[in-house]
Amino acid sequence: MNMWFQNAPAFTNFLLYVVFAALLLFAVLGFVTYAILAERKVMAFMQLRHGPSHVGGKWGLLQTVADVLKLLIKEDTIPKVADRPLFILAPVIAFAPSFLVLAVIPFTDNFQFADIGVALLYYIGVSGLSTIGIIAAGWASNNKYSLIGGMRAAAQMISYEIPLVMSLVGVILLAGSLNLNDIVAAQENMWFIVYQPVAFLVFLIAAVAELNRTPFDLPEAESELVAGYHVEFSGFRWAFFMLSEYVYLFAMAAITTVLFLGGWLPLPFLGFIPGAVWFSIKFMMVVFLLLWIRFTFPRIRADQLMEFGWKVLLPVALANIFVTALVKGLLG
Structure with a gap:
């Protein structure tokens, strides 16, 4: 990516870094979302148990998304x-x-x-x-x-x-x-x-x-x-x-x-x-x-x-x- 920015103007360079940082953040958040699901599914497979299967169809693909929504609306106490x-x-x-x-x-x-x-x-x-x-x-x-x-x-x-x-x-x-x-x-x-x-x-x-x-x-x-x-x-x-x-x-x-x-x-x-x-x-x-x-x-x-x-x-x-x-x- 450094090669792409070599000849770009300073402001354009800054904007490109911001855009790529945002994309990387969303990619990482996507990884986190489905790493949690994968962890629970693989754990269930290795330990002969059922993993998430109620939210998001047979495979429970939306289970972690539902967990995130639950945390967002949960009461915030200090x-x-x-x-x-x-x-x-x-x-x-x-x-x-x-x-x-x-x-x-x-x-x-x-x-x-x-x-x-x-x-x-x-x-x-x-x-x-x-x-x-x-x-x-x-x-x-x-x-x-x-x-x-x-x-x-x-x-x-x-x-x-x-x-x-x-x-x-x-x-x-x-x-x-x-x-x-x-x-x-x-x-x-x-x-x-x-x-x-x-x-x-x-x-x-x-x-x-x-x-x-x-x-x-x-x-x-x-x-x-x-x-x-x-x-x-x-x-x-x-x-x-x-x-x-x-x-x-x-x-x-x-x-x-x-x-x-x-x-x-x-x-x-x-x-x-x-x-x-x-x-x-x-x-x-x-x-x-x-x-x-x-x-x-x-x-x-x-x-x-x-x-x-x-x-x-x-x-x-x-x-x-x-x-x-x-x-x-x-x-x-």
Whole structure:
């Protein structure tokens, strides 16, 4: 997309970016709508249950649309003792970074909003800002359960952010760049998942924890007395927190495709298939894997979650950095 805007006047350039940003937003919202439906249908298939089947015909295709309408008309309550400005702003703070990170992801070789030299650092830095929204939600509610839930969610996200970032160092060493286009180009002969299988596993596990999904969904565990940091939120404010989770699912699947699966690059003998199709296929494979994990593993305890992050994932990620640097140094 940068190529399309090179010769455009500044104002026209701005309008084009606004239009494409709006289109991407609607595409992501469409993904979220039917990712939720797909999740429930695939979960039902794997667990021999019935999924949504009452709204939108036999397949329940309008079930998520009906859920969104229900949330839109649901009563919006704000506790009297809440910090009102922060309570209103917290869902937006949690959601905005999940969409902003999409700006640097190269979906194809000519469709990317911002091709910056440190795109990977941008993704890591901006994605971490959602933690502020979670803490703000717990604090603004003026509810001790919400505050504890917010603190626990922040502790989990920060803890798993470290091994997630460490797992990417091997990819950076192999590509020699923080630019996502360069990382894709470096996988022309072989995808990095082949050279970095340990890094991929660490990244995937840490990503599940970052997304607050089962088996690491303690910040919003349904089996607890309260829902965690967003227990006081209702209607569409609550939906914003759920929306951010699924937009991050989109972003995490996309960045995984770029970092480990060669992005839009085709298999050598199938080069006639467009890059956008390849990216979509790999992307949906990652999304399905993330859904599969949720349906398969039981939730773990909070102490097990923290211990696994610090005592298992972090040492493994550091060992992978050492081995990758050693091999790269020996082989030149």
